Each structure stands twice: as C-alpha cells, then as structure tokens.
Amino acid sequence: MEEEDKFSNNEKIMSSFTHEKAGMKGINREKIDKIIYEASKNTDFFNHEQQKTDQVQKKIKSMKNEIQKNIQKGPRFIKESSDEIDRKIREFEKERILTETWIHVDMDMFYASVEIRDQPDLADKPIAVGDTQMITTANYIARRFGVRSAMPGFIGKKLCPELIFVPPNFGKYQAEGEKIREIFKEYDPNFESMGLDEANLLVTPVLRERGTDTHEGRQALAMEIREKIFVETQLTASAGIACNKLLAKMATEINKPNGQFYLQPDRDKITEFIEQQKVRKVPGIGKVLEKILNELGVDVCGDILKKKLEISFVFNNTSLAFLLKSALGLGSTSHTGVSEEQKSISISRTFPPTENIDEIRKKLITFCENIAKELEEKDAECRNVTVFIKRGNYETINRSETSKKLINTLEDITNLAFRQLETLQPLGQIRLLGLKVGNLSFGRKKRKSIQSFLAEPPAETEPKGVIQKKATSEEEFVNSFLHTPLTPEKKVIEDAKPTGIKLMRLQCPVCGQWFTMSEYRMSVHVSECVNDNGAKKRKVSLEGENKRIKSQKGLTLDHFFTKK
Amino acid sequence: MEEEDKFSNNEKIMSSFTHEKAGMKGINREKIDKIIYEASKNTDFFNHEQQKTDQVQKKIKSMKNEIQKNIQKGPRFIKESSDEIDRKIREFEKERILTETWIHVDMDMFYASVEIRDQPDLADKPIAVGDTQMITTANYIARRFGVRSAMPGFIGKKLCPELIFVPPNFGKYQAEGEKIREIFKEYDPNFESMGLDEANLLVTPVLRERGTDTHEGRQALAMEIREKIFVETQLTASAGIACNKLLAKMATEINKPNGQFYLQPDRDKITEFIEQQKVRKVPGIGKVLEKILNELGVDVCGDILKKKLEISFVFNNTSLAFLLKSALGLGSTSHTGVSEEQKSISISRTFPPTENIDEIRKKLITFCENIAKELEEKDAECRNVTVFIKRGNYETINRSETSKKLINTLEDITNLAFRQLETLQPLGQIRLLGLKVGNLSFGRKKRKSIQSFLAEPPAETEPKGVIQKKATSEEEFVNSFLHTPLTPEKKVIEDAKPTGIKLMRLQCPVCGQWFTMSEYRMSVHVSECVNDNGAKKRKVSLEGENKRIKSQKGLTLDHFFTKK
DNA sequence: ACTAAATTG
C-alpha cells in the first residue's frame, strides 16, 4: 500500500523515456513503468528527478493560479483575450505556404542499424548500443520491451533480460553519416542536417526540374532517396514528405521503420494530421513542456487550440506563437540562413563520485589539453571558458569566465579553467566534470585593424602555470574504428508496410557483386558501375579514435519555424 | 526667402530651450527663436542637432507608418486594442490614492538667487550664472528675454545684451542645499531629494500629528516650510501640494517664483489640472519625447487619452503605462525604496578642439588622479571604467571595460582607462574628454567569503604603467569658495501673488540682526534665537574647491511613478 | 556577461 502510493506519486514524475516518442503503439506501458520505477527509487538520480519535478509542479500550480486570476477578470476580458489570439492565428494563417515540398529523412535505429549490418547475427535479437550506463539507441525488437535512447543500460536489462549491449563505434556512424549527407547534397545542396542520421531537404526545385511535382512524384522521390541510401549504406531510412520542415519531420515517424509518410499539402489534411499528434512529438516540446501542457489539459496538438486562452495567459508571446503555429501545422518553408560556425566546444566525463580535488584537477588538465588540441585543429580561438560539474546528487553547476582577448594556448585555457574550478569549491561529492570553450573565432583573420591590436588587453592568465605537461592518459578512448568487413546478407528483407521498398539480393551483372536493393535501384547501379563510381565510395574509411561524435550543431526551433 | 525657408525648416529642430519649461507666459517667442537660430546656424553644434533631429523625424515617420498599419487591421482590431487600453486604464485607476499629501519644494532660480542675495546690486538686473559657454540658470528678469538654463552664454547675450554673467560658486550652492535639506528632514526624514534645490516631502504624518490634514492645513504647512527656508537662507522657494509625487512636482511650477499651488486631492480637480498641462512638463518627457508626441497630435496631457490608441501602437508597455498614468495624474504616493548608494563617478571637460593625442593623454591622467582620489575619499572601489569623448562634430562615443576584480588604485584605473582610450583612436578633432568609473563597491567589506578571495582573478593591468607621476595640473579648478558676507537688504520684498509670503525687513529684538521675513516667522526666530540656534547654523561654511556639485543622484521616473 | 534550464540526437 505504501509502495502503491509512492508509485502512483511517481507516475507523475516526468520520464525521458516517453512512450510517445519512438515508434511503437500499444505496449505494456504499466509494466514497463513499474519496472523503471522499481529500478529507480531510492537512487540519488531519482531523488534529483523528483526535485526537478516538484519545481515544475510548483510552476504549474502558479500557472493554473494565473489562469484563474485572468479568468476572473470577467467575460469581457476573456472576450478581448480570445479575440487577440484569434487575430494572431489569422495572421499566422495568412503566411501558410503549401507550395513547397520538404522531405525529411531519418535513419532507422541508426547506431543499432549499423551494428546489425556489420554483425547480422544480431538481427533477430534485442540489442542496445551503449553499455550498462547509458543506451544511445535500441533496435525495434528491444524497443518493444520499453528499451529507449537515454535509458541507462541496467534498466534496459531489467526490462529485457535478453538485451545485448553493443559498444558504440562512433567513427562508423560518422562515416555512414557522411555517406548519406553526400546523397542529400544531390537533392538539395543546402539541406539542413539535424543530427548525424537525418536531414530536411527542400526538394521543390528537383521536382519542378523533373516535372514530377505531383503527389506521386513527391513520394517517388522520397523512395528514391531512401533507396539510394540503402544502396550506399545497407541501412534503411524513413521519410516524411510535407509542405514544411515541421510537418516533414513529424511525418517521418509515422511509418518508421523503413517507411515513409506523405502528408498532402492541403489545409484540411494537415489539420487532420496535426490535431491528433501528441504534443511531445513537436520538436521543441520536451518532457517539461509536455508535462505542463498535459496539466493544462493539452494532450494532442488539437488541444492547443482548444486551450488557447489558458495558454495565452501563462506563456509569453514567443512561446504562444510557437505553440499556436505547431497546432496549426505551420512551419518554415524556406532555408533558414543558419549560422554555420560552431559556437562552442566542450568535453565532459562521468566517473565514480569522488571528493578528491586532485583527481579532479588532473582530469581538468587533460580536458584542457583536449580542448586546446581541438582548437588548434580547427584553427580556432576562444574567449569564454566554462567549467561545469555534476554533484553526487546530480545537481549541475557551471562557472564561466570571458577573457577580453582571444586565447587558444594550453596555458591560457588551463589558467582560466582552474580559476573557475576554484570558484566551485568546496566541491563535495562530484560525479562529472566538464570543460567548455565558447565565443569562438576561426582562422585568426578578423583582427579588425591595427588599432584594435594596439588596444589589446594583456593576457589575464598568470605566467606561472599550474600545468603538468603531457598527462595524456587517454586510455578512456578506445581504438576501435576499423570498419568491420561486410558480411553478405542472405535473407530477403521483408516489408509489411505498403510504403516499404521491396528489397532483394541481386547480383550486378557488371561488377559481379551482390547487393540488397530494389530492382529500380539495381538498374541505376549498373550504369554507375560501368563508370566505376559506386564501388569506390564504399571504400572510404576514416581514421581516428572512437570518440563520441562532436561538432554536431544543436537542434533549434529555427529549423522548423519561421521567425519574426 | 532662402533664409526664410531655412528658418522654417529649423523651427522643426527640437530646442532644449523650451518655452514650456520655465515660468513665463506669452513672451515674444518668435523673436527669441529667430535670434537663437541666427546664432546657431552653420555651427557644428547646430549641424549635429539637425542630424539628431533627422533621426527623430525618421523614427516619427516609422511610428506614423506603424500606426497606419495597425489602423488598417480593421475596426475589429481597433476595438480590441481600445478595449485593452481601457482595461489598463481601469487597472491604473483602481490604484489611485488621494489620501496622502506630498509637498514638493523647489528653490527659485536657485544659483542666481544665491548670487543676488550675496550681491544685492544684481537684484534688478538680468543675470545668468555661468559664462559665455554655458548658463546654468538665469534670474526671472533675464528669463523674460528668453535666457534659459543649458543655453550657451553668447546666445543669452544676444537675446539680452544687458545680461550680466555671474561665475558660479558651487560650494555655496552646496551649502545652501544642505541647509534646506536639514529643514526638509524635520518634516519628512525620508524626503526624496531630486537635485540640490528641491525635494518631495511626504507630509501626511506631520499633518495627522498636528491634526491639520485639511485644505488649509496643507497649504499652511507648505508656507511654513518655505518660510523656514527663507529664514535660514534668505532665498525664496516655491511649492506644490498634491496627493502624489508627480502632481506635487508639477504643481510647484504653477506659481513660481515665490509661490505655491495646492491641487486638491479630488479626482475631477486633478483631471482638470493635468489635462491642460503641456506634456513637456511631465518629468520624464524631454525634448525628444515631446517632439514625438506633438507629431502624433499630442500637445497637452489630455491629448494622451485622446490619442491613446495611436500611442499604444508605437510605444512599449512601459512607456504606454507611463504616458497613461501621467495623463491620469497618477503617481507614486509612497516612498520608493531608493537605492542610496552612488552608482558611478565621472569627470569630463570641454576644451578647444584638438587632435593632439598627447594633450588628451595628459588630461586623462589627471582625470584618473581625480577619480582615484575620490574613490579613496569615499572608501570605494570600482570594476567598470569608461572613457568617453565628444568629437569636433559633437558626436559622443564611449568605450568601457569591466574588470573582474575591484580596483581603486591610480595605476589600475589609469591602465584600464588608457586601454579604452586606445580603442577610440584615431581620435580626430575632439572637444571633450571624460572618464567614468562604475560598478562601485563601498567600504571594501562585502568580500563574500574566503573562496571568492581564493578565486580572485589576477589584476588585469600591466605592472609597467604609462603613468607620469604627479601631473597635478589643477589650475583649472579655482579657489573661490569663501562665502561673500551678507549685505543687508534694504527694500521690502514685494509679492503680487496671493500665495506669496508677506516679507519685510525686521530686526530681531534678541540678537539685534535684521532679517527679511514674515511676521509669523519672526516670532519663531525670536524663540530660536534665545537658544542660540539660528545664528550658529548660518556660520557653517564649507571648504574646498569651486568644483561642480557631484554625487547628485540622477533623476529617475521611479521618483514619480509606482512601478509594476 | 553569467547562470540555469530545456531541448535534440
């Protein structure tokens, strides 16, 4: 009974492992949640999550309060407010554009897919890429057990005792990512990439050029892109086809994996689609905002319009516009002048909680070395240095300092970093340390003029360094990059969904190689093969360590919505 | 004809020398403006003013545009907007408080008054305190010619060839200011002082205590304060009595000089008063905002309500609220928790335009010395250093830098200042140099903890200084503080206005001294004189240089309006 | 400028 209560309390705790996000309907959710709760309770992590949830609940309470306060201003005020919102909606609606076509492509269970391709024995087993600490992704078999991205491995194992952990090979994913981006480039040289395994392509020009800007033509094009990806990588992708970036992205998930969904560029069709989508599916609505909206009675996007008045009382104009546009299925239809330059470089590591300041210092030194090296590689300098930690109780704290002059040397970075580390003392138990540099300048060109050089402030670091030269204990980073040779797939890949591509093992009459591809695509291959194109590309391989993928620009709402 | 055109163009140039501000009705405005224009045209100053005016005109144009755009949204939108404003007005109106009494006291032609008191020969002549460069104030005789505060002396001389320039004696004004503040303190220990010569007093407690919280009692109290001031300083003051700070201040001017105005705490009386006041009289509305409002058809405060819709389209919520509250005669009725601590210290000087960087450097050094000295005197440190210049064309530019650590030494300040000076190069012709320090900390106490001390960043100044030790060329500062002995006034001071105090030369039967005072006040003096109070105070004199008055907190709207 | 929080893959 006590347990019961705790659990039902806990149900309100926001979970990152939403059942709304990945592609699986009608799973034994209660059982999964119960297992997660049992594995979570009484941990520092859980405790911290609870505190965060409490904060959010407080916020929600004050929001509800604010709503009541506003409602009590009387029917007149409510009328005025409603009218104002409707006016906004009309404004937004005016900007609706249905004449562009976007295709959003996203690889299926990307990391897992790569691993399965290279170890076909895994194909029919539940797998997770990662370790008992953290799962980056899981295949669809494992997902049926509730296994998710961002779930600690030990919980995944509880949910699915058969679960096999595959250590990540980041280099491979990077390489596959480059391959698909090469393909994207053919269809839209300015494609917007939102992660290694996905991109939004404005394909209106291609469609017009080909004279296939029709319902069928658009779907055929998505199919073509996906096939090309499969040919180049032996990995399946899914796609969403719609008239703007937001809808294209949201459509992608509908027929995942290895499927695609075409949302007709029709006002009514769009409404029908969007109004029944869970708000959490909207990029930009994460677990916190979802929780808030749920508490306001908003479950699916259609509810946003139903509760627009309440929403307008508690969100600022930017957020209100964002939510209304989402609910209307309105999104950016043109390429956003996205700033290409990276804005920050960071490195962080989790370790067994320690209070030992000297250990921390050593780690920080190696972080500085890493960052300094990366700055040099990228011919960059920085002005801001941020040191951040996560306490034993999962509190995170960061301290930063902005230097007046550009810096890039190990010495300068180390000095600033250590100054910040000191401000964090006394440390107590700490489980993560991180270092970030920001305010980047690339290619030490933009020295405005001689004057600014004359006026350059002196270095803010002390000449005498705390630095221990070359403490390169890089054993954390594994060397496991080499691409495992392809093992030919025997089985014909089946696809139950009508949108799936019919794939089969076919031999190229020119090069004699076997491929898993559609018949259409084989014809393409043959002509390519004559020119000795396809084969070469597949030999590309990268060298380096098995680091995590860095320099992936963060996702922003700008990608999906037009600003104003 | 050409001249004509230029002049009529020029009429649109905003003049600081508004005819609305000081107390004089129906003067030969055209003639005055013409003279000012003739003296101004073809000067760098005028050219710069014109550029600023052009900028404002551009802004006004875009505002009018915005208004049109909004109006064209249709009657429905206009209705909604109007309703929203009316709702706001109703909200504001709810907070109206009529039960407090504020008395705002302001010395008449303050500096001039002091000079005339000490040189009674000047009493019947037009005088201006200042020099051919700049007039700080003028007596009422000179004002009739159009002579104004902030007017350059040579223009004043053109307007009034008889004008006599009296060099300022800042020390005296400071001393007189202290005297009146002593008096204010008796009536409201928390009085809010807005300048040397004025203050807002919340006198409700005194009135209640005395049982004189009536129309008559309030006016009598103002009279009493003014009389006391006259006794202590031989200077006349005017007063405004109203239910909030804003109205009290605005009321003060009505019967200036040597008069007072009582605005009854009655909704209708207030409306009648405020709606006919020129907007420029509202503290916070200066020449730019006045110009903008005028162009929108707003001349007097009543027009604000007439044009509230248009105003709401082009001003943000803060400004809109400010304007609406002004128009409603709503102001703060309680003491604002005003931050007492000074926020910045600055020094600046105008000189014949020069390009000589070394001269500038020398000046900057002496400024640094001044500032460092002042910091020491005030037991203060600073973090921000700002260097600013005014170019030959009156453009002003400032460059600032915030150090991570508190500084107060001559060396540190000099180094930061020079770094900023360099960023201003190439200087070109420059007519003013200034130095400001901000982010002040007083009484080097608030060292938060040991950690913050440990983490203190190293000094950001170079040890090797550009400093030339002791370049104390202080010949700019004149030693002219000694209080000129009082010359007894012969004439009986006349007062035409009913609110004026009947003043006459009276001899005290106790001390035998002659005073200019009312009979009522003489009775008070006699008893004071027995206790040897009044006499002593008058002997107080300050020592020091004839510097400008510093450390006078800037005026902010907070003083008059309630926030939120 | 600095800090915390939210979000994405």
Added chain:
DNA sequence: ATATCAATTTAGT
C-alpha cells in the same frame, strides 16, 4: 551498484 555527451537556445539577472 549502475542515470551520457555535445551542442544550442532562451530567459532571468
């Protein structure tokens, strides 16, 4: 027992 890491944006101060 065991809860990532890189990157970005926004809002508050």
Added chain:
DNA sequence: GTCCGGGCG
C-alpha cells in the same frame, strides 16, 4: 557586459 540615447537639475 557594452554602447547608445534620453532625461533631469
């Protein structure tokens, strides 16, 4: 945090 501009006496 920096810079500009408006405002007041």
Added chain:
DNA sequence: TGGACGCCCGGAC
C-alpha cells in the same frame, strides 16, 4: 568664435 557636467535608467545587441 562659441553650445557644460554629473548622474541615472532603459533598450538593443
């Protein structure tokens, strides 16, 4: 011929 000085706040970036 020639147009001050010291202080404050708010907005934009």
